[in-house]
């Protein structure tokens with residue numbers, strides 16, 4: 001299809017005409033880096049030769065389906081330190097690149113490109129058209145404008161170092177191409193490429209998943225949500241805590257607090273084969289004394305009312321009835337008839353329900369893998385490999401992953417932008 005690229009002409013003072021950059025992976029990171037590199041070349045009056053190789057037929061697949069087809073581009077938090085706290089892996093390493101290109105830069109970048117990003121009350125930012133197509137169309141216009149070459153159905157099989165900063169790229173159809181810099185942006189695949197050049201890949205594990213739990217308390221309550229629950233996940237030798245909204249699903253528990261917990265405990269959960277103990281405080285942060293007082297006040301103020309009709313206001317009624325059922329407390333009796341022991345039982349269940357997790361379910365809207373190229377092998381000032389000069393990484397191929405809310409795309413934009421600046425140097 002394409003012929004072997006000619007060697008760049010070097011004028012002997014460090015600047016090459018026609019610097020050739022190969023980007024492996026036509027996803028968010030690959031496209032963004034290609035476009036940023038081309039824009040930089042244009043600003044500097046340099047010519048560039050940028051190619052994207054994509055293994056599959058379709059590029060930007062995840063951008064298309066992300067955020068339920070709306071594309072949650074980033075998160076409305078412009079404090080880099082706070083922003084980086086949302087990465088279970090990579091939070092420290094991302095600080096430096098985010099100082100240079102953070103969420104506010106993403107908003108500006110897209111605005112300059114003609115895409116207005118709008119924040120939702122929970123901080124997630126989407127294009128104002130509410131369609132990922134806006135982002136995809138925009139990227140396509142830009143790669144056309146900058147004459148970036150795009151080859152689909154072109155999996156890269158190997159990268160060979162011919163000489164320092166000079167690479168031979170071989171694709172599935174056995175064609176070879178030369179490049180001065182190579183960006184590996186293959187998402188959660190293509191690990192053989194960095195491995196073949198001496199990089200190590202950290203243990204991979206799913207991140208952002210729901211918990212499979214079979215318990216009479218929640219079975220049959222699919223769809224009930226709690227706006228504020230406290231969670232404690234106990235795994236061998238380690239405890240993880242999280243607080244926030246929780247949703248009862250057909251299989252167990254999901255919702256933002258569960259997904260965050262799954263991200264922070266991704267590796268430990270995998271090691272324990274997704275068997276773990278979960279303690280839920282359905283009353284947010286209220287402790288057992290406070291809850292017991294509330295139940296006793298409820299009793300004294302409602303002696304003649306039935307248990308089934310009066311319950312803590314933050315609880316869905318169906319959940320309260322299920323709780324009474326679980327402890328064989330008759331829902332048709334009056335509050336006057338509830339015993340001390342029953343109040344104590346209910347209180348204990350409200351602040352510390354013990355549930356057994358027996359598996360995981362992938363979250364339908366956003367799924368990421370943790371694990372990837374080991375971070376200590378990369379210079380985060382440039383995203384260049386410390387092992388192989390001229391080799392760069394961006395996006396999900398790195399051992400970086402964020403919680404749900406736009407943080408994973410921001411990792412792709414930030415690392416792709418930083419890599420672009422250095423590849424064009």
Ligand SMILES: Cc1cc2nc3c(=O)[nH]c(=O)nc-3n(C[C@H](O)[C@H](O)[C@H](O)COP(=O)(O)OP(=O)(O)OC[C@H]3O[C@@H](n4cnc5c(N)ncnc54)[C@H](O)[C@@H]3O)c2cc1C
Nearest residue numbers: 025027028029055066067072156187190395396406408409
């Ligand atoms: C359903 C879903 C919804 C999501 N929603 C959101 C969201 O709303 N917000 C958010 O922040 N994050 C979201 N994410 C995560 C986000 O999509 C990823 O973090 C992001 O796409 C990573 O970009 P990337 O370019 O690194 O990898 P990818 O987008 O995975 O792109 C990598 C590309 O490389 C190609 N490739 C692999 N190997 C080779 C090879 N050898 N040669 C050539 N090409 C190769 C792949 O085919 C792929 O096209 C979602 C993920 C999923 C799965």
